[in-house]
Amino acid sequence: MEQDTIKLYLRMQEEKEQIIEKNEKQQNEIAQLKQQLAKQQPQPIASKPKQQRISTKPKVTSEPKIIIQAPVTQATVTQVRKVLTPVESEVLQDVEVNGDTYTNKNENYNQCTLLFDPLINKGIAKFEVLKVKDLWAVGIADESVRFGRDEHPQERDSDMVVYYYSGGHIEHIGHDIEGNSDFDDGCRIGMELNMESNPRSLTFFIDDKEQPNFFINIPKAVRIYCYIYSKGDSFKINKFEFLSTPTARNGEGSQAWEYGKEWRS
Numbered sequence: 001m002e003q004d005t006i007k008l009y010l011r012m013q014e015e016k017e018q019i020i021e022k023n024e025k026q027q028n029e030i031a032q033l034k035q036q037l038a039k040q041q042p043q044p045i046a047s048k049p050k051q052q053r054i055s056t057k058p059k060v061t062s063e064p065k066i067i068i069q070a071p072v073t074q075a076t077v078t079q080v081r082k083v084l085t086p087v088e089s090e091v092l093q094d095v096e097v098n099g100d101t102y103t104n105k106n107e108n109y110n111q112c113t114l115l116f117d118p119l120i121n122k123g124i125a126k127f128e129v130l131k132v133k134d135l136w137a138v139g140i141a142d143e144s145v146r147f148g149r150d151e152h153p154q155e156r157d158s159d160m161v162v163y164y165y166s167g168g169h170i171e172h173i174g175h176d177i178e179g180n181s182d183f184d185d186g187c188r189i190g191m192e193l194n195m196e197s198n199p200r201s202l203t204f205f206i207d208d209k210e211q212p213n214f215f216i217n218i219p220k221a222v223r224i225y226c227y228i229y230s231k232g233d234s235f236k237i238n239k240f241e242f243l244s245t246p247t248a249r250n251g252e253g254s255q256a257w258e259y260g261k262e263w264r265s
Contacts, residue, residue: 015167084127084240087115087223090149095228101132102226103234110150111229119143120193121221124243128190128205129226131166131183132234136227138189139163140202143221153227161225162215162259164189164204170213174263179255180204180211188238191224192248201256203248210248216256 086092086102091114094106104112121143129138137153142160147153153163154171163171168182183189183206190205202215226235250256257263 015165082118082125082240082242084116084118084224084237087117087146089115089146091147091151093149100237101234102228102236103132104228104231106231109230111152111227113147113151113153113225113227115141115145115147115223115225117223119221119223120195122195124196124246125193125240126190126243126247127193127224127240128188128238130236130238131185131187131189132236133185134228134230134233135166135183135189135235136229136233137163137165138191138224138226140191140193140218140222141225142219143223145223147225153225159260160219162202162218170257172215172257172259172263173261177213177257177263179213181206181209192243192246193218193222194246194248195220197246201248201250203250210250210254212254214248214250214254214256216258218259 086095086097091112094104094108094110094112095114096103096105102114104110106112129135139153139162141147141153141162142157145157145160147155153161159173161172164180165171165176166183168180169176169178170180171177188205188207190208192203192205194201194203199216200218200220202218204211204214228235
């Protein structure tokens with residue numbers, strides 16, 4: 001068990017270093033592009049071109065399902081606010097709760113995976129969380145899943161958990177799948193769970209932008225969770241509401257990954 005914990009800690013440190021290295025590389029590439037653009041366009045121009053995100057994601061070699069749906073109408077909120085409350089557990093011993101803000105306060109380096117009620121089993125639920133400082137991951141877990149103190153979301157029942165890591169990749173069973181945006185401090189991370197569609201689906205949003213990799217055939221009843229790793233890591237729940245019409249389009253370019261199946265990249 002001690003070796004597994006060490007391996008998990010090393011993995012988290014490696015992921016964090018990879019994010020820092022990736023950000024530095026992107027900043028250098030953007031600076032080089034700006035210099036080249038300045039040389040090519042010496043005369044003032046009326047409008048400034050938008051910066052383009054430089055993607056380093058690997059291609060997915062599997063054949064995920066591609067679903068194209070007709071555009072949907074603007075969503076209307078049928079219930080403006082629904083209260084989310086953390087599931088009672090020993091995990092809360094390491095968390096400071098201040099209104100809708102949750103902060104890892106541990107003095108013993110405990111990581112915290114916080115599950116929230118209510119159980120989502122009907123309707124179209126929209127959840128949004130603000131990454132205040134180093135929110136490592138968000139996702140959903142089957143209704144039967146419970147997390148203990150100092151546990152990573154995938155430490156047990158990993159085949160019943162969907163994991164969206166802050167570095168941009170998603171995990172369930174099998175290989176990590178890249179293609180969604182990473183999320184930094186100050187980003188808003190959204191999850192839309194459509195429990196009325198056939199199949200049931202989960203779509204992620206970063207700062208209101210729909211992400212291409214989404215999930216189908218999610219369980220009939222799930223809970224949302226957030227994962228913070230170190231002391232001082234923090235997130236704030238911005239909203240939890242139910243919609244009469246989905247905002248997720250899952251249109252051209254989207255890739256559907258099936259819950260319960262092994263993923264290959």
